[in-house]
Amino acid sequence: MSKLYETEHPVKACGWAATDTSGVFAPFNFSRRATGERDVQFKVLYCGVCHSDLHMAKNEWGITQYPIVPGHEIVGEVTDVGSKVEKFKVGDKVGVGCLVGSCRQCDQCTDDLENYCPKGITTYSAPYSDGTITYGGYSDLMVVDEHFAIVWPENFPLDLGAPLLCAGITTYSPMRYFGLDKPGLHIGVVGLGGLGHVAVKFAKAFGTKVTVISTSLSKKEEAIEKLGADEFLISSDTVQMEAAANTLDGIIDTVAAAHPLQPLTSLLKPHGKHILLGVPDKPLELHASPMIMGRRTISGSMIGGIKETQEMIDFAAKHNILPDVELIPIDYVNTAMERLMKSDVKYRFVIDIAKSLKAE
Ligand SMILES: [Zn+2]
Numbered sequence: 001m002s003k004l005y006e007t008e009h010p011v012k013a014c015g016w017a018a019t020d021t022s023g024v025f026a027p028f029n030f031s032r033r034a035t036g037e038r039d040v041q042f043k044v045l046y047c048g049v050c051h052s053d054l055h056m057a058k059n060e061w062g063i064t065q066y067p068i069v070p071g072h073e074i075v076g077e078v079t080d081v082g083s084k085v086e087k088f089k090v091g092d093k094v095g096v097g098c099l100v101g102s103c104r105q106c107d108q109c110t111d112d113l114e115n116y117c118p119k120g121i122t123t124y125s126a127p128y129s130d131g132t133i134t135y136g137g138y139s140d141l142m143v144v145d146e147h148f149a150i151v152w153p154e155n156f157p158l159d160l161g162a163p164l165l166c167a168g169i170t171t172y173s174p175m176r177y178f179g180l181d182k183p184g185l186h187i188g189v190v191g192l193g194g195l196g197h198v199a200v201k202f203a204k205a206f207g208t209k210v211t212v213i214s215t216s217l218s219k220k221e222e223a224i225e226k227l228g229a230d231e232f233l234i235s236s237d238t239v240q241m242e243a244a245a246n247t248l249d250g251i252i253d254t255v256a257a258a259h260p261l262q263p264l265t266s267l268l269k270p271h272g273k274h275i276l277l278g279v280p281d282k283p284l285e286l287h288a289s290p291m292i293m294g295r296r297t298i299s300g301s302m303i304g305g306i307k308e309t310q311e312m313i314d315f316a317a318k319h320n321i322l323p324d325v326e327l328i329p330i331d332y333v334n335t336a337m338e339r340l341m342k343s344d345v346k347y348r349f350v351i352d353i354a355k356s357l358k359a360e
């Protein structure tokens with residue numbers, strides 16, 4: 001490839017990129033497009049480190065375009081706006097999540113479900129409408145169509161709030177769509193990581209009773225004392241699991257590794273809903289009986305539309321829902337990825353871009 005990343009566009013930018021399947025990051029100079037009439041340009045302040053960044057950096061889903069600059073939990077400050085921009089002015093705080101483009105005219109787009117648009121454009125490593133490849137938030141500045149930019153609530157923490165732009169909407173959207181957001185319902189959250197810990201916080205804010213289901217007893221105290229879960233189940237403890245059968249209205253299943261569904265689905269009451277958010281690399285085994293015997297549903301969900309992402313951020317600001325984060329400098333990102341592989345983080349790394357990313 002003879003493309004010159006530094007001169008593709010007129011605006012100089014720098015970030016950290018992985019250039020091959022080793023997934024090792026190093027400083028990378030590239031460029032951003034000039035601010036179009038509906039674009040906002042912003043200085044990146046903070047960017048969360050999502051598990052997808054790790055999968056994509058190593059091309060584990062087979063769709064990565066190198067060099068890859070990941071990051072889709074981005075908050076920043078607006079530095080330039082196009083002539084037709086309505087939502088932002090220079091100096092405003094802005095958020096960008098997993099999407100920077102979609103067709104804007106299909107049924108999904110007209111229903112504010114850009115996340116299900118077949119032509120959706122992800123924030124990094126995807127072909128953009130101008131033929132270039134998108135680069136994400138591990139970078140000093142970004143330019144996005146204002147439609148895909150989220151208005152950041154006033155006085156809402158930028159560093160702690162950043163992970164809501166992926167982890168937050170990924171858990172909020174299914175709870176809303178599947179009606180699992182009603183006070184008095186009993187919700188199970190499977191897996192207590194970046195997604196799971198935010199799911200617990202939203203579920204509590206909705207007024208539901210929450211049971212965390214985990215493989216590891218070590219998370220019990222944290223789940224109950226710190227995150228406010230009501231109950232805790234060890235998924236390998238069959239006695240405990242059987243005693244809890246038929247008690248849940250819904251399950252938010254955040255586990256990305258292959259795992260047996262039957263013991264979890266059996267926790268649902270009749271008509272209960274088991275929502276999958278993780279994508280294991282192997283097909284999951286599914287027994288039909290829990291669905292047939294109790295008309296239970298197994299479904300999935302992927303992030304959320306832009307309108308709903310705005311609604312989620314506003315809800316989080318109103319209820320003071322903030323992920324638990326470990327703030328890191330950009331040159332810690334390779335170590336952070338190694339720790340992420342071992343789930344050694346409570347519960348999200350956030351890169352302090354403004355303070356630590358310097359042009360080389
Ligand atoms: Zn993500």
Ligand SMILES: [Zn+2]
Nearest residue numbers: 103106109117
């Ligand atoms: Zn569309």
